[in-house]
Amino acid sequence: MKKVPLFIFMLAFFFGLMPVITISAQEKQSDDYKLRMELYKKTAAPSLIPWYFLAAVDQFERQIHKEIPEGRVTAVRPEQYFWNGLGNPNQSDQQTPGIAAMFNGWASDGNGDGIADRNNDEDVLATIAAYIASYGHTKSDFKIALWNYYHRDLTVQTIINNAKVFKHFGTIELKDRDFPVPLGANYSYRSTWGDARGFGGRRIHEGTDIFANYGVPVKSTTYGVVEIKGWNKFGGWRIGIRDIFNIYHYYAHLNGFEDGVKVGDVVKPGDVIGSVGASGYGPPGTSGKFPPHLHYGMYKDNGYSEWSFDPHPYLRKWERMARN
Ligand SMILES: [Zn+2]
Numbered sequence: 001m002k003k004v005p006l007f008i009f010m011l012a013f014f015f016g017l018m019p020v021i022t023i024s025a026q027e028k029q030s031d032d033y034k035l036r037m038e039l040y041k042k043t044a045a046p047s048l049i050p051w052y053f054l055a056a057v058d059q060f061e062r063q064i065h066k067e068i069p070e071g072r073v074t075a076v077r078p079e080q081y082f083w084n085g086l087g088n089p090n091q092s093d094q095q096t097p098g099i100a101a102m103f104n105g106w107a108s109d110g111n112g113d114g115i116a117d118r119n120n121d122e123d124v125l126a127t128i129a130a131y132i133a134s135y136g137h138t139k140s141d142f143k144i145a146l147w148n149y150y151h152r153d154l155t156v157q158t159i160i161n162n163a164k165v166f167k168h169f170g171t172i173e174l175k176d177r178d179f180p181v182p183l184g185a186n187y188s189y190r191s192t193w194g195d196a197r198g199f200g201g202r203r204i205h206e207g208t209d210i211f212a213n214y215g216v217p218v219k220s221t222t223y224g225v226v227e228i229k230g231w232n233k234f235g236g237w238r239i240g241i242r243d244i245f246n247i248y249h250y251y252a253h254l255n256g257f258e259d260g261v262k263v264g265d266v267v268k269p270g271d272v273i274g275s276v277g278a279s280g281y282g283p284p285g286t287s288g289k290f291p292p293h294l295h296y297g298m299y300k301d302n303g304y305s306e307w308s309f310d311p312h313p314y315l316r317k318w319e320r321m322a323r324n
Contacts, residue, residue: 005103005296008276021028033173035073039121043110047129049106053142055172056162060155063246064303073324075120076128081106081148083118083127093118106131108159156300161225162244174183174223176243178252178269179315179322180210180296181219181276187212193310203234206308208315214274214292220267221235221249221318229263235295236287239273250297253280253290 038059040051053187062068062075084091085103102106107116108184110126117123135145141162146156166172181187188211195205224243227268232238235252239261242248255277267273278292298311 005259018179022222025228030050030173039125042123043129044050044126047126047133047170048137049129049132050163050167052163052166053132054129055166056159057128057146058125058165059162059172059244060159060246060303063301069119072119076124078106078118078124078224080128081105085115089130100285116219123190131287150303154306155303157227157299158242158246161242162233163229165223165266166189169223169268174268175225176269177318177321178219178221179318180221180294181212181216183322185216187216189312189315191312193278193308193312206299207220207252207295210276210315211291211293211294212276212294214268214275214277217249217258217272218254218274218294219269220271220273220274221269221314222247223268224249224266226263226265226267229257231284232280233282234280235276238280241267241273244303246303248299248301250295250299252297254292255279255292258281 014251028267036055037051040054040058043054046146054222058074060078061077065075065077068075080091081095083100083105084095084107085100085105088100088103088105090099094106095107095115097107097109097114100116100261107118108127108130109116109121109125111120115123116127131149132142132145135141142163143156143160146159150156150191165174189208192205192209193207197203197205221239221303222241222243222245224241227242227248228238228240228241230238231251235250237254237256238250238252239254239257240248240250251273254274257274258272261273276294277287279287296311296315297308298314299306299308
């Protein structure tokens with residue numbers, strides 16, 4: 001724990017606030033992971049849909065909804081007509097199992113209370129599992145089911161990635177982060193997001209530049225899957241990693257890639273993916289048009305569109321975390 005002035009600590013302790021708040025927030029988060037995992041596994045058993053498929057859909061939706069509805073720990077929210085069926089005169093959130101099916105609705109009763117409730121975790125997961133299972137049980141069946149549910153390539157790709165990461169690590173509790181260059185290296189960076197760029201017409205700077213020497217290792221900051229690797233005339237040798245939080249991480253101007261790293265690989269925080277260089281601003285192989293640095297960009301997807309945001313505050317945070 002960081003040093004807190006004694007009188008503040010005593011004051012907080014006197015009112016009984018601080019210890020309670022810090023402990024319960026952490027415990028709640030950990031409990032939620034446990035509860036969710038139990039729900040995924042419980043739903044997976046009868047439906048034969050792997051738990052990590054269900055977890056992957058839930059993870060995607062958790063990033064696009066601001067709040068989880070009261071009384072729930074999972075975030076999947078099927079649409080009304082998907083739940084009830086389009087021609088069903090009863091469009092309430094609570095269906096009698098079997099009635100919705102007559103109208104091609106998917107509402108299922110997962111917890112066995114005789115009601116298919118659109119606001120109940122078990123009922124929603126059982127419904128999603130039944131829907132996916134209707135396409136089959138392979139990865140490509142899963143992909144088709146997702147496409148017909150979301151009608152969006154990036155959403156399907158993100159969920160498939162999430163499933164791959166969860167399966168790989170065997171858990172959904174993946175909270176670690178890392179700073180993209182070793183703390184022992186000689187590096188510097190400041191906030192330059194939004195600055196004007198010289199090369200390639202009117203562009204703004206969509207990232208943070210971390211200046212370091214040629215060859216300093218570049219590490220993944222998060223859990224995710226390598227989505228892009230190769231040359232781009234602006235970024236030079238660059239790698240794109242999509243993480244499990246609907247965020248795309250872009251590492252550019254690399255000197256080269258780490259041996260064996262390829263598109264589709266699952267990575268974790270700290271995995272070396274390449275090294276710092278000065279490639280870019282021209283045809284393949286162009287280098288040295290600027291001092292060596294890692295350009296690090298972050299792009300958030302909300303399920304409809306993707307946009308760049310400032311990585312600088314996150315880099316400062318991960319740097320602090322890595323130092324501790
Ligand atoms: Zn840059």
